Amino acid sequence: MAAIAGFTPYLVMLLGVVFFFIAKGRAVSTVDGKLSALHSRPSFHGLLSLLWVFLVGLILYFVILIVGRAAIDASLLSEIAIVDPSLRDIEMDLALSDAKSIAEGNVASRTDELREAIADRFANLTNLHRLALFFVPLLAAAGVGLWQLFKVTPEWRARNRAETILRGILFTCAAIAILTTIGIVLSLIFETLLFFNNMDWRIDKFLFGTNWTPLAGVSDGKIDPERVGAVPLFVGTLLITLIAMLVAVPIGLFAAIYLSDFASPQFRAWAKPMLEILAGIPTVVYGFFAAVTMAPFIRDLGESFGLSVASESALAAGVVMGIMIIPFISSLSDDVINAVPQSLRDGSYGLGATRAETIRQVVLPAALPGIVSAVLLGISRAVGETMIVVMAAGQGANLTVNPLEAVTTVTVQIVMLITGDTEAATAAGPAFTLGFTLFCVTLGLNIFALRTVRKYRELYD
Amino acid sequence: MVDLTELSAKHTSAEAASRVRKRNASQVRLKLTGLFAIGLAGLALVALLWTVVGSAMGTVTEHYVTISVPVPAEDFNPEGGELDSVTVGRAAQAAVRDRMRTIFDFADTRAEQRELADIVSSGAAFELADTILENPELVGQDVEFSLVASDVADLYYKGFYGRLTDVPTSTSVRVEIAEDSDEASIFLQQNVFREVVDAVKIELQRRADRARDAAQLQDNGVRAFERRLETASNEEERAEFQTEITSRTTERDRLIGIAEDLENQVQTAGTSDTLDNRMPSVLLKAGGGWIKLTQIQQQTAQGTVIEPLETAEFQAGEWQMLVNTTPEVSRKVSDFQTVILEDLADMDTVTSQFNWRFLSAGDSREPELAGIWGAAVGSFWTMIVTFLLAFPIGSLAAMYLEEFAPKNAITDFVEVNINNLAAVPSIVFGLLGLAVILPLMNALGNDDFRSAPLIGGTVLALMTLPTIIIASRAAIRAVPPSIRDAALGVGASKLQTSFHHVLPLAMPGILTGTIIGMAQALGETAPLLMIGMVAFIVDIPQGVTDSASVIPVQIFRWSDLPERAFSSRTSAAICVLLIFLVIMNALAVFLRKRFERRW
């Protein structure tokens, strides 16, 4: 019995195909083969039946699958609570998972009377659940298929109805983007609120505190607000971002100027792909480059000037991140510089201005909004960049603005918290709160940048 | 009113000419700055590829030691009948170890035996066992078997730990071996140690200079803190600076002392020099034995016997003096192991082969056994999931937004949403995967899918969806309205028009966008770290629900390991990843070029 429930989706699909042919055949027979008498072609009658069978069968299957499991767990937990009210939540969960192990014939951490009884109940309920999973979707799908069969008449607008359903499916696909955003926001907000609640809503301590040791201050689910000051992370992130932009903005901008106003077509033909290659390199490769080549290089260089440089200096991570962002800035700037109308350039040349004067005094001021938005998008990318800093920046929360020292960033801390050895429930709070902060900052930058660039496009289109 | 005609005379003046020269010079400066910027970007790309490819070279080949290993029936099949894999495995371990000990019987201390065991990989015995299990007829024979060299041995043969160079000599030497110890004394007719002594001197001088530099650094620090001490505002700071000064002064004086000692040694070098493990290694090979020199004078030297030899006089040509300028401390291969490895090479047992293992094996804790195939297959399954989700959903969503969506606030919102989603940091998608998708899939499948391509692929699909939607919409928009009008005009429904006419024409563009999105997903690491796809996985995944690693995560994990051979393998894995990306992008460019249509 255990196995058949897994076949339900396939059986539903098979059923759909069967109904497709039955409905198609029925549509042909209602008009005795005179197809022109039908409002919709026979295959649309078939398609409508197939869609109905699929939708009803598959949706019911997944609903019963999830709701059923949750219902079983809830009812068993309530039974455990009735038998032994002294148990704490976590002990009840343990008892339940032991009972499941017993029922499935695996080794449980403990066996006692309660667990055995619950195991029996679990086995019964699970069987019931599986039966429901098998019969309910199939019967419902078959029912709906038959219902559709009765509707097949020459006047039946099967095509319009099928198209409405298909359009609904298309809309669902588009809505997945919204669902993703909602999923991100809800999951981040939930953990963030929980985290703030555990630190007695001292949000000010999170935003302005300077001591970041979030795992040290946890006791009994409560978090010490004095230990979750994220300022060193914010400063570290900003420092590395600043270094990255100091590298990327001048190089990217001058490269874009050269490519759009000076370069010959032949030069452009190989310089642009080169920048695209730079853009296509995965960040983990940049991280490797930062850790293996750039960091030792900068350390040796610094030492030859008599400076002491940390081996995970912010400078190394920042410079490599800057290299990563160069193509981003240059291609966006190239677009906006090219979008400056030729008539403005002509106007300037016609007055006897040189190319350089035209670029500095006419083209760049005209392209400024676009360039600003390119830089903002670059910043948003630098702030959210993870692998380079995970591999090449520091891990300790060190409050400094010295680029030669190791600093840590928001993303590094998220990775460390989530992939660390700490229990997931403890680490999730600070990690998701940082994630939420990151999400808000990058979202703000993006919205602002996209709005600027849209206004700019409207100006010259 | 200003008389402009007067002004216009200025255009032809000498002053204007010189001004134009300056203005043109400033234009040249801007042009050169632009060129310089592109040059810097190119330099960065070259440096990156150079580092990666250069370091990956160490993984192109691997070394094997081919020796005959006895496979006695009493060890491998004591019971008779079917071979038992556990027994064979254990016996193979012992057989390889014993064979090495028989060949190199002079490895008599525990430390030496441990070093001897490090010559061939621990995986070699497993492979021997597998071969025997497949060919049971080998039991009872001596099997000529190629044992995989260990990572350090492999790197030694590739020259990563310096090379032994022959110091040419034309004189005879007398070697006296002490009766009761490993000590040896060497007597020469001529002073052939001179070159060695020079090398030693240079090394000593280099170390002295390094100590002086370090002392200078400390001295800079002392002075910096002295300045800060003068301007210190409170007692606390003052005390802190004072301790800094004291500790730095001590350190400086210690370093200066070392430098002076070393410089003294350089002055007096040649009379008697001690060769420690920070110095180049000098080995003497004669009469089938090896001596490591520990002390050299003008014409005499003392040393330790590594491989035994008899007291004797050797004529020129009968002996060799070999120097490895890389000091023993800065390489993973000891001088003892050097002797073993050189002996093996002299016995013609060492071969080098193309490293198929790297391309066909899964992960391993031993660098010489580790391969990228497991991660590549994991990436493949992950990309399959990503494609199956992102391509249909992305193209259908784009279709809806371009062809069907009413122009209203909701559609605007969806559009803004997609644009913003494209710029959400990937790590945030990882958090979404951890909080929502992983529990959801686990609930659906009633199993733990952490590390499964199913979860990773789903997260990456959500991440690439905006890219695909944006590219697909552009492709659909590029199909001219005349095509739609034509289809609608012959009585096709809106949906038929879209699916029969618009979609096929937009397909190359949609596919190009999808491939570019997939290439992005293939290189993505951070979200996979979030959902826990960082496990150590040896087996090749067989499906989307098996635990798997992917190439970028493999790169991340290997880059963290200390073994030098792993850093080379990291680079090789990067090369594999880059090759895949190049192929995907080339495919995208090909599609775009091949099906590009101007309407």
Next chain:
Amino acid sequence: MATKTAQNGKEDLDIKIRSRKVNVYYGDTHAIKDVDIDIEANTVTAFIGPSGCGKSTFLRCLNRMNDTIDVARVTGEILLDEHDIYARDVDPVQLRAQVGMVFQKPNPFPKSIYDNIAYGPRIHGLVANKSELDEIVESCLRRAALWDEVKDRLDEPGTSLSGGQQQRLCIGRAIATAPHVLLMDEPCSALDPIATAQIEELIDELRQDYSVVIVTHSMQQAGRVSQKTAFFHLGNLVEAGSTEKIFTSPEDERTQNYITGRIG
């Protein structure tokens, strides 16, 4: 026609620009074929002809604007005050300061009205201080008949003006560079009739100090503003002479056809 020396710039009927055997190629396209024409000082010369006849292309040769197009190639001789402007030692930048240009579409820079006018004097170093610059800006805006409309809002961006005002701003901007010759490429085609009338009036006044060359597709406009007219057809200069003569008794049949509206 008598030619006088270049120093004697104020004299009427003085030849300002002289072109001999000018050919222009865009890649493989032969756009201008063997054009010989003399352009007199203190005169408005109109280039007329059907679209695509090469009149704008030829105009752009006169201040080497074609240099900014990679594929364009110019042969032949164009003399400004008897100096070949395509000679090796001539810097196009310096040339364009003497031969200013106004374009079809008003193209004010995204700067203030003041800065738009001040752009030329600043880059060419025509002024020593702010008060001189203020004077030039005012004088040029007056000349462009714009001063009264904008004198209270010199800080506003040039793009905030109406189309006709923008074009007058562009003319003022060109004058401020203090050129000898002013080239105008269909300056009124984007403007309404009232703005067009204002510009035409302005062109007539400019004749006092400059030699003006105007490309136009409107024969009425050519008749109204120009003293000399040149008719271009398929890259050839068909006929040139006094406007009156071209319009009343053209020598060439093609000119006749164009004037009477049979081709165009």
